[in-house]
Amino acid sequence: MTAHKKVLLVFLPSESGVDGARSLYSDTKSNVITSWFNGSLRNLIKKSQFAIPPLSLMILSSIEVEGVRQTICDMRFEEFPFHEHWDLVGISVQTGMARQAFDLADRLRARGTPVALGGAHVTLFADSCRPHADLLVQGEADDLWKKVLTDLKRGALKPDYHSNKFPDMGEAKPVSKNALIKSRYFTTNLIQTGRGCPHNCDFCNVHVLNGHTLRRRAISDIVSEVARFQQHDHRIFFFVDDSINADPAYANELFRQLTPLKISWFGQATTTLGQQHELLETFALSGCRALLVGIESVEAKSRSAHKKNQNRSTELAGAIQNIRKAGISLYGSFIYGLDGDTLDTPAAILDFISETGLDVPGINILRPTPGTRVFERLKEEGRLLFDPRDITAFRYTFGQEMLYQPKNIDLEAFVESYADLTRKIFTIKNSITRGFAAPSAKAAVMLFNLFYTHLYSLSRHDLRRQVEAGSFEKTILPYAE
Numbered sequence: 001m002t003a004h005k006k007v008l009l010v011f012l013p014s015e016s017g018v019d020g021a022r023s024l025y026s027d028t029k030s031n032v033i034t035s036w037f038n039g040s041l042r043n044l045i046k047k048s049q050f051a052i053p054p055l056s057l058m059i060l061s062s063i064e065v066e067g068v069r070q071t072i073c074d075m076r077f078e079e080f081p082f083h084e085h086w087d088l089v090g091i092s093v094q095t096g097m098a099r100q101a102f103d104l105a106d107r108l109r110a111r112g113t114p115v116a117l118g119g120a121h122v123t124l125f126a127d128s129c130r131p132h133a134d135l136l137v138q139g140e141a142d143d144l145w146k147k148v149l150t151d152l153k154r155g156a157l158k159p160d161y162h163s164n165k166f167p168d169m170g171e172a173k174p175v176s177k178n179a180l181i182k183s184r185y186f187t188t189n190l191i192q193t194g195r196g197c198p199h200n201c202d203f204c205n206v207h208v209l210n211g212h213t214l215r216r217r218a219i220s221d222i223v224s225e226v227a228r229f230q231q232h233d234h235r236i237f238f239f240v241d242d243s244i245n246a247d248p249a250y251a252n253e254l255f256r257q258l259t260p261l262k263i264s265w266f267g268q269a270t271t272t273l274g275q276q277h278e279l280l281e282t283f284a285l286s287g288c289r290a291l292l293v294g295i296e297s298v299e300a301k302s303r304s305a306h307k308k309n310q311n312r313s314t315e316l317a318g319a320i321q322n323i324r325k326a327g328i329s330l331y332g333s334f335i336y337g338l339d340g341d342t343l344d345t346p347a348a349i350l351d352f353i354s355e356t357g358l359d360v361p362g363i364n365i366l367r368p369t370p371g372t373r374v375f376e377r378l379k380e381e382g383r384l385l386f387d388p389r390d391i392t393a394f395r396y397t398f399g400q401e402m403l404y405q406p407k408n409i410d411l412e413a414f415v416e417s418y419a420d421l422t423r424k425i426f427t428i429k430n431s432i433t434r435g436f437a438a439p440s441a442k443a444a445v446m447l448f449n450l451f452y453t454h455l456y457s458l459s460r461h462d463l464r465r466q467v468e469a470g471s472f473e474k475t476i477l478p479y480a481e
């Protein structure tokens with residue numbers, strides 16, 4: 001009998017920024033107690049039950065080819081198993097973690113282990129990945145990975161796997177959780193109902209990577225997947241779609257059919273949900289506890305400058321209030337520093353949060369990630385603060401640095417106003433108040449706010465260090481084209 005081919009699928013950790021809960025700049029001034037406190041909190045956050053499994057690797061590990069055995073290595077929790085033999089290692093590459101991925105790939109290949117690179121960064125920037133891989137998987141890998149595994153078994157791997165069309169989401173492809181260690185995660189009940197986004201927000205690359213057309217899975221497949229998952233993990237479900245309400249008729253039918261299963265769930269939606277009354281009611285009845293919504297900006301000029309056109313700014317507050325009244329807590333994500341923003345914008349954000357009672361505000365700085373239209377535009381306008389040719393830079397992950405010159409606000413004034421805004425929003429008192437006021441998931445709301453109170457203090461620290469280092473002036477000129 002021939003031995004199985006052994007394949008390892010690797011997910012890399014993010015080391016810094018909000019997710020990694022670590023300052024980008026080491027703080028030489030911090031004393032032993034502060035360092036100990038920050039280190040302990042960082043470990044707590046990293047190891048906390050907020051981690052969810054990498055869905056893309058769950059999907060790939062569910063593909064069965066006889067004679068091939070797949071394992072997931074989630075490097076947030078474990079070291080790479082160098083002591084074992086692997087016939088193929090597949091690494092998921094995100095921009096921002098690309099350098100880490102390349103380092104690992106180079107190390108493995110030097111030992112004779114074949115490496116496959118895939119993921120968003122490979123799809124967008126294949127040429128920069130090619131020197132670090134034996135093979136590249138470009139685009140959504142669902143169908144391609146089966147070909148890779150079959151070729152591996154035949155001893156006939158090719159250097160490139162790509163397809164001109166997106167996988168058919170209507171075809172049943174049951175996702176398995178067998179390759180996961182359940183206790184590591186906040187929940188393993190991750191469900192994706194479809195892919196693609198019809199919108200065009202210029203800071204986002206979902207529509208670039210997954211297309212503009214909504215592709216949906218069959219409702220019956222999802223219902224049976226939820227029922228199957230529920231048997232092995234009784235925790236909350238996470239619907240990972242970027243916009244679970246993008247196709248209201250489909251979503252209404254799906255969650256109507258899921259209601260008898262009595263799950264609790266959270267997901268991501270657009271604020272339009274506040275005006276989709278029937279769907280909102282169905283969501284609430286089907287066990288929706290919390291949603292993440294991209295508010296992005298309360299400034300009409302910023303919304304149109306960045307093609308965020310799903311809702312008018314005048315409709316936002318009412319929409320948020322409607323969703324909360326339905327008993328669903330909201331994480332509302334803002335981006336401060338968009339092209340219509342001024343130094344008056346922080347006051348408008350504060351008013352909005354207090355008017356709507358938003359449960360967890362997220363105050364982000366625009367991250368012009370390579371592959372997005374805003375990256376190209378800021379590059380052309382000479383507003384990027386770093387070398388746009390360095391697309392593997394760590395800073396494109398969830399960092400806390402200023403990466404560009406805001407249009408209407410001086411950089412130092414911007415940093416000061418951002419620091420002032422986050423200092424006012426994230427306090428221990430506000431965290432406790434928001435937790436008690438949340439329509440559901442009160443403990444999670446309170447915890448998130450408390451974590452953010454710490455994380456945004458790291459963010460302020462990093463931005464201050466960046467200003468003190470004078471890196472704005474040093475970096476902006478040489479790279480303006």
Ligand code: SF4
Pocket residue numbers: 197198199200201204205206207242243270294
């Ligand atoms: S931000 Fe959301 S709505 Fe806008 S393009 Fe991306 S996924 Fe679509």
